Amino acid sequence: MKKTIAIDMDGVIADVEEQFLSWYHRDYGVRYTREYLIGLNEDNAFPERGVIRKFAHTAGFFQTLPVMPGAVDAVKRLMDNFEIYIVSAAMEFPLSLGEKLEWLKVNFPFIGWKNIIFCGDKSIINTDYMVDDHIRNLDSFKGKPIMFHAFHNVSYDHHVRANNWNEVIALLEADL
Amino acid sequence: MKKTIAIDMDGVIADVEEQFLSWYHRDYGVRYTREYLIGLNEDNAFPERGVIRKFAHTAGFFQTLPVMPGAVDAVKRLMDNFEIYIVSAAMEFPLSLGEKLEWLKVNFPFIGWKNIIFCGDKSIINTDYMVDDHIRNLDSFKGKPIMFHAFHNVSYDHHVRANNWNEVIALLEADL
Numbered sequence: 001m002k003k004t005i006a007i008d009m010d011g012v013i014a015d016v017e018e019q020f021l022s023w024y025h026r027d028y029g030v031r032y033t034r035e036y037l038i039g040l041n042e043d044n045a046f047p048e049r050g051v052i053r054k055f056a057h058t059a060g061f062f063q064t065l066p067v068m069p070g071a072v073d074a075v076k077r078l079m080d081n082f083e084i085y086i087v088s089a090a091m092e093f094p095l096s097l098g099e100k101l102e103w104l105k106v107n108f109p110f111i112g113w114k115n116i117i118f119c120g121d122k123s124i125i126n127t128d129y130m131v132d133d134h135i136r137n138l139d140s141f142k143g144k145p146i147m148f149h150a151f152h153n154v155s156y157d158h159h160v161r162a163n164n165w166n167e168v169i170a171l172l173e174a175d176l
Numbered sequence: 177m178k179k180t181i182a183i184d185m186d187g188v189i190a191d192v193e194e195q196f197l198s199w200y201h202r203d204y205g206v207r208y209t210r211e212y213l214i215g216l217n218e219d220n221a222f223p224e225r226g227v228i229r230k231f232a233h234t235a236g237f238f239q240t241l242p243v244m245p246g247a248v249d250a251v252k253r254l255m256d257n258f259e260i261y262i263v264s265a266a267m268e269f270p271l272s273l274g275e276k277l278e279w280l281k282v283n284f285p286f287i288g289w290k291n292i293i294f295c296g297d298k299s300i301i302n303t304d305y306m307v308d309d310h311i312r313n314l315d316s317f318k319g320k321p322i323m324f325h326a327f328h329n330v331s332y333d334h335h336v337r338a339n340n341w342n343e344v345i346a347l348l349e350a351d352l
Contacts, residue, residue, distance in 0.1 A: 085300055091289040097273040113267035114296030121290045124180060124261055126302030
């Protein structure tokens, strides 16, 4: 039986960081860079507090997210050797449910509905691996966690880090 | 730490059987009884094949489901001693996502968003107990399964059966 991987959406296969920067530019007229965000978190990323939460509660935010570079090819390739589950903590943003499902259908049409999970916290998810950018999800995970690089996790080093999808593939295929 | 229970929605806390019967009556003019359904399954429950799938794909079906008798008080009571997760295989019916979330907010407002999971199959759900009416979910479960009575599961006896919510409580509290 194939080993299982829980793959997160926002910040892992969907490039929320790029969307934050471009929506901020659109709404506030300032174009920050990815480098600027490094070491900040989702609460203090921009001078106006709560702007990221506001974006995430806006209709269309999740449906129009850019795909993370390399994610489509990487997930397709991993499916040869692993059973892939897309596991997203979507319940905090009720609007996101339909949008996330639609986004997956458009951008990852090869992922079937049986392999999609929308949850609140991820503590009851039981797979062999988890690829996620959030410490709170990785810390409670019982399998092998892989921390996908994000501006808000650069100061943590207690999980194996992957800086991009090539590094995720290298880590996972080394275990085959 | 409290033990965890994954509780299904349709057929367990939501009375889909009653909704099938009343929608069938509304659309086809015949009022079948719960006894009539016993031993049938979701494909052959009514003379017209596929009628249950058609209902489940109709807007409003999931949002207007009656609450299963005893479910609200039972879940509230179990929360004293267990961590409760509502786990629904909702992905097959994309329309149901928003409706199910709304239904939970109205009928089970004491369940927080962190404790709600919508998935495809349930094989990666890892809790101590699962209360579900579908064999396919119970069979792959690694904890203790409890089969909630439904017309389509009467011929199976390889899981502990609960005929109603009082019996679920008795089974779970006996393990405390």
